Amino acid sequence: MPAKTKFELKTGLATREAFGKALAELGRVNPNVVVLDADLSKSTYTAEFGHAFPQRFFECGIAEANMVGIGSGLALGGKIPFASSFSVFLLNKGFEQLRLTAAYPHVNLKIVGTHSGISIGEDGPSQMSIEDLSLACSLPGFTVISPADEVATKALVTRAAEVFGPIFIRTGRLKVPVIYAADQVFEIGKAIQLIDGSDVTLIATGLMVAESIRAAETLAAEGVSARVIDMHTIKPLDRDAISGAAVETGAIVVSEEHLADGGLGVRVAQVVAQTHPAAMEFVGIDNTYAESATPEQLLDKYGLRAVNVAAAARRAIARKR
Amino acid sequence: MQTTSNVAELAAISKRMRREVIEMITEAKSGHPGGSLSAVELVVTLFFDVMRHDPANPKWKDRDRFILSKGHCCPILYAVMAECGYCPKDQLRTLRKLGSIYQGHPDMRFLPSLEASTGSLGEGLSLGIGMALAARLDKSPSRTFVMLGDGEIQEGQIWEAAMFAGFKRVDNLVAIVDSNRIQLDGWVRDIMDESPLADKWESFGWHTIEVEGHDISALQKAFAEAAALKDQPTVIIAHTTKGKGVSFMENNPKFHGTAPTVEEEARALAELA
Numbered sequence: 001m002p003a004k005t006k007f008e009l010k011t012g013l014a015t016r017e018a019f020g021k022a023l024a025e026l027g028r029v030n031p032n033v034v035v036l037d038a039d040l041s042k043s044t045y046t047a048e049f050g051h052a053f054p055q056r057f058f059e060c061g062i063a064e065a066n067m068v069g070i071g072s073g074l075a076l077g078g079k080i081p082f083a084s085s086f087s088v089f090l091l092n093k094g095f096e097q098l099r100l101t102a103a104y105p106h107v108n109l110k111i112v113g114t115h116s117g118i119s120i121g122e123d124g125p126s127q128m129s130i131e132d133l134s135l136a137c138s139l140p141g142f143t144v145i146s147p148a149d150e151v152a153t154k155a156l157v158t159r160a161a162e163v164f165g166p167i168f169i170r171t172g173r174l175k176v177p178v179i180y181a182a183d184q185v186f187e188i189g190k191a192i193q194l195i196d197g198s199d200v201t202l203i204a205t206g207l208m209v210a211e212s213i214r215a216a217e218t219l220a221a222e223g224v225s226a227r228v229i230d231m232h233t234i235k236p237l238d239r240d241a242i243s244g245a246a247v248e249t250g251a252i253v254v255s256e257e258h259l260a261d262g263g264l265g266v267r268v269a270q271v272v273a274q275t276h277p278a279a280m281e282f283v284g285i286d287n288t289y290a291e292s293a294t295p296e297q298l299l300d301k302y303g304l305r306a307v308n309v310a311a312a313a314r315r316a317i318a319r320k321r
Numbered sequence: 322m323q324t325t326s327n328v329a330e331l332a333a334i335s336k337r338m339r340r341e342v343i344e345m346i347t348e349a350k351s352g353h354p355g356g357s358l359s360a361v362e363l364v365v366t367l368f369f370d371v372m373r374h375d376p377a378n379p380k381w382k383d384r385d386r387f388i389l390s391k392g393h394c395c396p397i398l399y400a401v402m403a404e405c406g407y408c409p410k411d412q413l414r415t416l417r418k419l420g421s422i423y424q425g426h427p428d429m430r431f432l433p434s435l436e437a438s439t440g441s442l443g444e445g446l447s448l449g450i451g452m453a454l455a456a457r458l459d460k461s462p463s464r465t466f467v468m469l470g471d472g473e474i475q476e477g478q479i480w481e482a483a484m485f486a487g488f489k490r491v492d493n494l495v496a497i498v499d500s501n502r503i504q505l506d507g508w509v510r511d512i513m514d515e516s517p518l519a520d521k522w523e524s525f526g527w528h529t530i531e532v533e534g535h536d537i538s539a540l541q542k543a544f545a546e547a548a549a550l551k552d553q554p555t556v557i558i559a560h561t562t563k564g565k566g567v568s569f570m571e572n573n574p575k576f577h578g579t580a581p582t583v584e585e586e587a588r589a590l591a592e593l594a
Contacts, residue, residue, distance in 0.1 A: 070448075
């Protein structure tokens, strides 16, 4: 039996819905916040803001490139724009515009992608965003955030409106477990250690944080002490949390609902290589596109479960010097 | 800065700006003279007569904004901004050199009084819509002018933006197409014919004005017509000559993106004396 932790992991809101609620609240407190959507406002949950503040909501139609450009123009005009669509369309169709009009001049544009990863399920790979972290992280000066639950989403969306500069926030379609107490404080760029441990560190982002907590419980029952870190900010990375994990546990597993090649894992590995050697393993999507099925079936088939994280941890520990 | 509505004075400034463009690009040994020269009267008329702006206060909230979406033609923009007093004239000859504020394409990091960083074609109109919408929300009289190339508008994003601005009636926005009929690979009509161009914009909901782009008084009338129009964005299709003012550059695709030699510079400056 897995050992109990303080985490109940009761199912909460999807992070996209938490984003929509946070955005509507932001609209009430900050008249400079404006929102753009590309015909997906019922799915991205920006519709709540749109209903409350129709003058500050811009429906752009199915034209993501133009939406990103208009968003950057609104930012240059002094507004705090949040442009939203499915991550796959926002990052891929809007990428050139994100590069030229947001990253390069470093404007105050916020983009929020929903339906990230493979857990959208039945709609299949054309709608699944598994490259967005690597795309967003490749843009100089961009901040990249991937919250794990509704509490983190609300706090980080609110914080994003307060700091200047281009920010990508990655959210999902699937309802995910609540990890945090409502009063948890989040700081962009500062990882959160959820469980302390000495044998291995499980670094995760998005819905893999809850899976990593479950993996830590499994490992604890085997007598393995696993540290769990929520890396909610992918860029800039919390280098101290990573080097501390490398020094103190000597083994690291990085888990993400994203291609294993190009997302959080390789970026953590870079920090490990620069600071202190550690055995590393990576849980992510392995150089492929997924398929249609239920979210649960897909997370099982593509190896994004606690059982995969725990197995990776055992491999990493076995390689420790 | 001195503003003027006097056509002869604007023409005299235009001639000086052409000389600057030739000298800057010759010194840089690379750049885009043809599309800079075709846009001279348009940019000069906007900055010295039409637009409400203040070089002493470049971030004035209610200023009119100008976006050079065809960013490769920045020499004419730099020359005019320097003439207005936004940036030093004596550094114009550093164009494209290491550390210059006058980068190869407009770069706000180096020249913060620019309204946008451009250079990848097709993106300025969307930016302009965003600025116009921000002004509308702020109830500001600010208007936004976006200069496009006739080659540039082959980019799909232009038509996404055109559809948006027409449908949403963004009437504090003016697009200007510098229709000099030549793009890098040759004549626009041979590469991707755009005719009937005015009909395309009109069908997207825009008020369309066609004008001879080197006729300053005609440009003044066109901009006044755009300013008076409510509930619709305006596009001014300016029929221009690529390389205008230098005989051997006019209508010559070679000078889309080739710098004059020192000998060619001397000939050009003699023609612009």
